[in-house]
Amino acid sequence: MNRTKSRILIIVTIVIWLIGLFWLTPIIGFATNRNLKKADIDLDIGEETIIYNIDSVFYSNNIFKDVTIGGWAFIENEGDNPDKRMSLVFSSGDQSYEFEMITIDRFDLRIAPILADYKVPISRNGFEGTFSPLLMKNGTYRLYLYVRENDSLFGITDTGRSFIKKHGSFTESVGGEKIRKVDENFDSSITVNTHFLCSIEDSVVSVKGWAFVEDGASKSIPSQPIIKLLKPDGTISYFSTVSQSRIDVVQAFDDKNLMLSGFSAEISTSSIGSGDNILSVVFDDLGVSSYTCTVAR
Amino acid sequence: MDRKKSTEKEKTADGKIVWDFLSLALVVFFPMAFLYFRNLTLVNPKDVAVTFLIFFLCGFIVLVAARLFTKRISKVAFLLNVSMLAIMLFEPIETRMARFFPFIYYWHLIYIFASLIVLLGVFVFMRVDHQSVNNINKGIAVIFGILILTNFIIAIPQIIVELQKKDVNHNQVDISQNAINNGENVYLFIFDEYGGQDGLLRYAGYDNSSFYDELQNLGFNVSPHSRNYTIGTNIEIPNLLNLSLSLTSQNYTLSARNEILKSPALFRLFKQNGYSINVIDDQSFISPDPENIDRIVTVQSNLSKVESFLLVTLKNTVFYPFFTAKENDRPKEIEMLFDEIEKSADLQDTNLLTVGYFMFPHKPWVFDEYGNEISISERENWRNPEIYLGQLRFVSSQILEIAGEIIKKDPNCIIIIQSDHGYRLPMHLESFLNETIEDRALESNFQRNILNVVYYKGEELDIEDLSGLNTLIKVINTHFSIEIPFVESAN
Numbered sequence: 031m032n033r034t035k036s037r038i039l040i041i042v043t044i045v046i047w048l049i050g051l052f053w054l055t056p057i058i059g060f061a062t063n064r065n066l067k068k069a070d071i072d073l074d075i076g077e078e079t080i081i082y083n084i085d086s087v088f089y090s091n092n093i094f095k096d097v098t099i100g101g102w103a104f105i106e107n108e109g110d111n112p113d114k115r116m117s118l119v120f121s122s123g124d125q126s127y128e129f130e131m132i133t134i135d136r137f138d139l140r141i142a143p144i145l146a147d148y149k150v151p152i153s154r155n156g157f158e159g160t161f162s163p164l165l166m167k168n169g170t171y172r173l174y175l176y177v178r179e180n181d182s183l184f185g186i187t188d189t190g191r192s193f194i195k196k197h198g199s200f201t202e203s204v205g206g207e208k209i210r211k212v213d214e215n216f217d218s219s220i221t222v223n224t225h226f227l228c229s230i231e232d233s234v235v236s237v238k239g240w241a242f243v244e245d246g247a248s249k250s251i252p253s254q255p256i257i258k259l260l261k262p263d264g265t266i267s268y269f270s271t272v273s274q275s276r277i278d279v280v281q282a283f284d285d286k287n288l289m290l291s292g293f294s295a296e297i298s299t300s301s302i303g304s305g306d307n308i309l310s311v312v313f314d315d316l317g318v319s320s321y322t323c324t325v326a327r
Numbered sequence: 328m329d330r331k332k333s334t335e336k337e338k339t340a341d342g343k344i345v346w347d348f349l350s351l352a353l354v355v356f357f358p359m360a361f362l363y364f365r366n367l368t369l370v371n372p373k374d375v376a377v378t379f380l381i382f383f384l385c386g387f388i389v390l391v392a393a394r395l396f397t398k399r400i401s402k403v404a405f406l407l408n409v410s411m412l413a414i415m416l417f418e419p420i421e422t423r424m425a426r427f428f429p430f431i432y433y434w435h436l437i438y439i440f441a442s443l444i445v446l447l448g449v450f451v452f453m454r455v456d457h458q459s460v461n462n463i464n465k466g467i468a469v470i471f472g473i474l475i476l477t478n479f480i481i482a483i484p485q486i487i488v489e490l491q492k493k494d495v496n497h498n499q500v501d502i503s504q505n506a507i508n509n510g511e512n513v514y515l516f517i518f519d520e521y522g523g524q525d526g527l528l529r530y531a532g533y534d535n536s537s538f539y540d541e542l543q544n545l546g547f548n549v550s551p552h553s554r555n556y557t558i559g560t561n562i563e564i565p566n567l568l569n570l571s572l573s574l575t576s577q578n579y580t581l582s583a584r585n586e587i588l589k590s591p592a593l594f595r596l597f598k599q600n601g602y603s604i605n606v607i608d609d610q611s612f613i614s615p616d617p618e619n620i621d622r623i624v625t626v627q628s629n630l631s632k633v634e635s636f637l638l639v640t641l642k643n644t645v646f647y648p649f650f651t652a653k654e655n656d657r658p659k660e661i662e663m664l665f666d667e668i669e670k671s672a673d674l675q676d677t678n679l680l681t682v683g684y685f686m687f688p689h690k691p692w693v694f695d696e697y698g699n700e701i702s703i704s705e706r707e708n709w710r711n712p713e714i715y716l717g718q719l720r721f722v723s724s725q726i727l728e729i730a731g732e733i734i735k736k737d738p739n740c741i742i743i744i745q746s747d748h749g750y751r752l753p754m755h756l757e758s759f760l761n762e763t764i765e766d767r768a769l770e771s772n773f774q775r776n777i778l779n780v781v782y783y784k785g786e787e788l789d790i791e792d793l794s795g796l797n798t799l800i801k802v803i804n805t806h807f808s809i810e811i812p813f814v815e816s817a818n
Contacts, residue, residue, distance in 0.1 A: 051435060054434050054438055055435075086699065087702075089702040089704045090703050090705075091703040093432065093433040143405060198429055199429075231711075231713065233710075295646050
């Protein structure tokens with residue numbers, strides 16, 4: 031009887047110990063005010079265009095692997111919205127997390143030449159937020175920005191930036207992954223308008239620029255641009271890109287649909303050939319840019 | 328009879344207690360011995376002793392407290408040995424475990440270790456007799472004694488080399504020459520790891536000529552191709568301040584370096600010519616004897632120094648998050664140091680020598696070129712020269728701004744700005760990232776290519792291709808009208 035009791039005691043102790051181990055990270059998160067809030071924001075809400083820029087993503091090396099994201103965002107209006115709210119929303123399939131940020135006065139935005147054509151709200155346009163990604167589930171997350179100027183003016187926008195969370199590591203996707211199949215049945219009436227720079231930096235080919243599709247008078251970004259690489263030996267490879275906000279492109283072409291026209295990629299130098307490698311931009315099944323950039327190795 | 332027996336028992340217990348204390352001492356000393364014997368030329372034994380005492384005293388107090396309650400403290404000593412090992416080697420264990428179990432975080436490991444120690448405690452106190460535990464402690468003492476001895480034996484060749492080094496002649500320069508000067512303020516600023524023009528072009532593809540152009544516009548004489556004789560800061564700075572090649576890689580010892588820096592020839596020369604000495608000392612690298620100078624500014628406590636033995640040891644322990652956080656103060660420290668450079672121009676109108684050593688653009692890299700803080704994860708990223716270049720460009724802009732301010736206030740001053748060595752990318756890629764250097768002599772030339780510029784009262788001074796040390800000697804000879812001989816050029 032005593033033996034059975036002690037066995038039960040050992041099993042209960044082990045179970046409690048394992049539960050403690052399993053719940054330790056959420057408990058630590060709670061104790062250090064690093065709670066995760068599952069987002070209940072509809073990613074399709076609001077017709078309002080959010081004008082924004084992410085200035086910095088700062089990765090700390092503390093034990094929580096805290097990440098601080100700062101920038102500015104607003105929905106055009108001429109009012110002052112002291113109760114303005116801004117959140118970062120990380121979404122991966124049906125898993126979304128929301129991190130509310132503090133809002134900061136950024137009076138410089140009201141005199142910035144690049145925003146001269148916009149109605150910039152009076153205050154609270156800057157944001158900064160710190161969160162620990164350790165509590166998030168593993169996966170690839172797309173970053174959205176939720177802005178609520180007031181009860182009637184709010185919206186959410188896709189920043190085009192993706193982050194990969196895998197256990198203790200949280201890194202931003204930089205593009206440059208090889209794509210196996212790209213459809214080159216291009217439509218001759220479509221033009222790919224682009225400008226980008228390419229250079230070899232630190233054993234990667236860095237590609238940065240903007241691109242969009244022009245179909246008559248309509249400008250759009252129907253899909254993520256793809257980098258086409260024509261090697262000196264005539265072989266062709268395709269590489270993925272990541273998006274970036276480009277308010278200067280919006281201003282230059284006077285089209286708010288082009289906010290996410292920025293792109294970049296870091297292609298391994300092992301993928302390029304010896305001699306001149308020609309890079310162009312492709313939109314799958316739509317068109318290829320006439321503009322090219324050459325890197326030599 | 329009973330009393331006699333009891334006294335004998337106590338004696339035996341007292342004899343055995345030695346093993347309990349000895350095992351604790353050896354367990355605590357082992358991680359330090361490992362570090363020390365691998366870095367003999369960089370670590371001061373006094374720092375090792377202080378670090379050992381701090382850790383040992385913590386365990387010692389627990390053991391003494393246990394002794395107040397019982398004469399048999401072997402079980403406590405055993406648990407303390409295991410706990411001390413877990414505490415002192417926590418960070419390396421965590422790093423290695425994370426490779427195999429990436430889902431285990433810092434707090435999980437504390438939870439696991441704490442549980443294991445409690446379990447072990449229950450087992451030892453309930454199931455193991457005192458004599459056996461005392462024998463285990465003996466075994467621990469022997470094992471760790473052997474481990475420490477092994478580390479010592481491995482270090483013997485290096486120890487022999489150190490012992491065979493000849494005494495360093497500290498006084499190679501005759502500073503008793505009759506000097507003439509008008510008491511102009513002199514500034515010597517050393518920026519660690521600021522690469523010269525050739526090294527930056529080779530390793531970072533960066534053309535820094537616009538920086539040199541702007542310095543020339545301020546009235547500086549520049550030498551973009553200057554090279555020093557070493558890539559070791561510990562050798563270059565004592566030599567520079569002692570106006571001679573006193574230290575070489577053959578005769579270098581830590582004690583010789585410290586001895587030179589207590590009262591180097593440069594300080595003595597200026598002192599005897601009526602100058603006050605002001606030192607701005609990042610990381611307490613110069614650490615002169617306070618009696619030989621008039622003012623010293625340091626911005627770090629002992630625990631904030633990047634390379635102190637105590638901090639390196641603490642960063643291996645379970646307490647490492649608190650000390651990693653200390654490094655977050657680096658951007659503030661750099662800003663404070665630049666403020667101090669600016670302040671030094673207001674201290675005295677004449678007869679002031681200011682010597683500043685700054686451990687930047689050397690890693691940890693904390694700023695981009697605009698002075699924005701960069702991610703902590705990039706602080707030691709040797710793979711991407713852009714990270715280093717960001718801090719270098721920021722430092723360049725600060726140098727231009729501050730040099731301009733000093734010259735505006737005091738156009739008759741003398742400003743010497745140098746680096747101790749250049750951008751040592753190959754050396755670090757080899758040491759940390761297992762890359763190979765194909766042509767050592769060639770890469771050494773580029774890594775020794777330094778920043779070397781002089782503002783001499785707005786006058787021209789030919790320093791083209793001179794080493795940092797010969798440049799300083801030339802400035803001093805011109806300033807005091809004396810003749811300190813140039814050192815033999817390795818260029």
